[in-house]
Amino acid sequence: MSPASCAAIRGRAITFRANPFEVPPSDSLLVEDDALIVMKDGRISAFGAYDVVKAALPEGVTPVHYKDCLISAGFIDTHVHYPQLPVIAAWGEQLLEWLETYVFPAEAAFADEAVARDMAKHFLAELMRCGTTTAAVYCTSHPQSVEAFFAEAERLGARMIAGKVLMDRNAPDALRDTVQRGYDESSALIDRWHGKGRQLYAVTPRFAITSTPEQLEAAGDLLRRDASIFMQTHLAENLTEVDAVRRLFPDRRSYLDVYDHAGLVRPRSVFGHAIHVEEAELCRCHETGAALSHCPSSNLFLGSGAFRLFDALDSKRPVRVGLGSDVGAGTSLSQLRTMGEAYKVAQMTGRRLHAAQALWLATAGAARSLELDDRIGVIAPGMEADLCVLDPHATPLLQYRASHCESLEDLLFALTILGDDRCIRATWVGGACVHNLERDGGQ
Numbered sequence: 001m002s003p004a005s006c007a008a009i010r011g012r013a014i015t016f017r018a019n020p021f022e023v024p025p026s027d028s029l030l031v032e033d034d035a036l037i038v039m040k041d042g043r044i045s046a047f048g049a050y051d052v053v054k055a056a057l058p059e060g061v062t063p064v065h066y067k068d069c070l071i072s073a074g075f076i077d078t079h080v081h082y083p084q085l086p087v088i089a090a091w092g093e094q095l096l097e098w099l100e101t102y103v104f105p106a107e108a109a110f111a112d113e114a115v116a117r118d119m120a121k122h123f124l125a126e127l128m129r130c131g132t133t134t135a136a137v138y139c140t141s142h143p144q145s146v147e148a149f150f151a152e153a154e155r156l157g158a159r160m161i162a163g164k165v166l167m168d169r170n171a172p173d174a175l176r177d178t179v180q181r182g183y184d185e186s187s188a189l190i191d192r193w194h195g196k197g198r199q200l201y202a203v204t205p206r207f208a209i210t211s212t213p214e215q216l217e218a219a220g221d222l223l224r225r226d227a228s229i230f231m232q233t234h235l236a237e238n239l240t241e242v243d244a245v246r247r248l249f250p251d252r253r254s255y256l257d258v259y260d261h262a263g264l265v266r267p268r269s270v271f272g273h274a275i276h277v278e279e280a281e282l283c284r285c286h287e288t289g290a291a292l293s294h295c296p297s298s299n300l301f302l303g304s305g306a307f308r309l310f311d312a313l314d315s316k317r318p319v320r321v322g323l324g325s326d327v328g329a330g331t332s333l334s335q336l337r338t339m340g341e342a343y344k345v346a347q348m349t350g351r352r353l354h355a356a357q358a359l360w361l362a363t364a365g366a367a368r369s370l371e372l373d374d375r376i377g378v379i380a381p382g383m384e385a386d387l388c389v390l391d392p393h394a395t396p397l398l399q400y401r402a403s404h405c406e407s408l409e410d411l412l413f414a415l416t417i418l419g420d421d422r423c424i425r426a427t428w429v430g431g432a433c434v435h436n437l438e439r440d441g442g443q
């Protein structure tokens, strides 16, 4: 083994031994105060107390020591739109008008592959700066937007999920495809990218309003080819949207049933938002293993409503849930910020989200929701070596607050409320350091 494919980091590590929604949150955490993590050929080869694991350190490998930091599994963002970076923080509209006014014009620019390449590079660099090592990403309806995204993700060696948006109605000419074109382009992208290195494909009908029943059926046909392909779409985000779907699909029992009828509700299906859903829809997600992506900053920004996280996770019929930034409706790519917003939305529904639960939704729980928990989401030997290093003293206010912290959980909570990209000291992807705040600064 050449030392070049091997690296190690040392510091306080925090990960999960159990689901904090199933056991007392404090018992779910696995904390190693002085940990050594050895990474070989893209995976974690050893993890444990420094004094014990140092014997496993190959000759010539000096661990990078992150003093006074917390090392976590890399964050996972289960719902984000890379072409929407230029319209993050766009003023004044709720969902449908926001799409028309800001999003569709921004996405039309991706007909130009140079625009897509430039944005993909910029977006993935931002994700790394935020400690996000895996994301489920919407591209645009242009296949070149997917090509540009996967090419850059592959260059970085990051495990990413992405897909071409399918839209064959209720969208501008420049963005609309047809049932056949959407099928053929998705099919070619699946053949080219699904399972290539760390890249994974998601069939991506935007939402029920912009796809005909025939296009949703065609999306189902694509999924039936291979159970390992992902599906991502939006579900019941906004009341006006829900009304429109009812009018467009009068024969369906519910919004989710529109997708279910087309064979889109299954494991590795990820539904963004699911704010205005009924019990039967949650039951169906539980039954099928479909996942929901909770996107709190987006829901607050667009005034969409408050996702009832604890209802979704009800132990009688728990639904898989991960956190999503949903940029450009979301207001930050930082999963620390997203965790903080999830806490506030839970407060609005009268519930208390523990810091360990928030971290789980952004790491191990997100991995579970994507059925990738055998590879990412926790720090353990055999897992892919995707890590982020958090600095709980990164700002003067955090430093001050940290000096008053009585426990690790208190510190973690402060990080979720006060922290953001400034707290990401380093990000490691597949065993390589792809972001180092001291080296790269704010870039």
Ligand code: GUN
Pocket (backbone or CB within 6 Å): 081, 095, 099, 103, 206, 207, 234, 237, 298, 326, 329
């Ligand atoms: N519903 C359909 N498309 C979108 C989108 O791009 N963002 C959000 N937040 N909701 C959507």
Ligand code: ZN
Pocket (backbone or CB within 6 Å): 079, 080, 081, 234, 272, 326
């Ligand atoms: Zn979205």
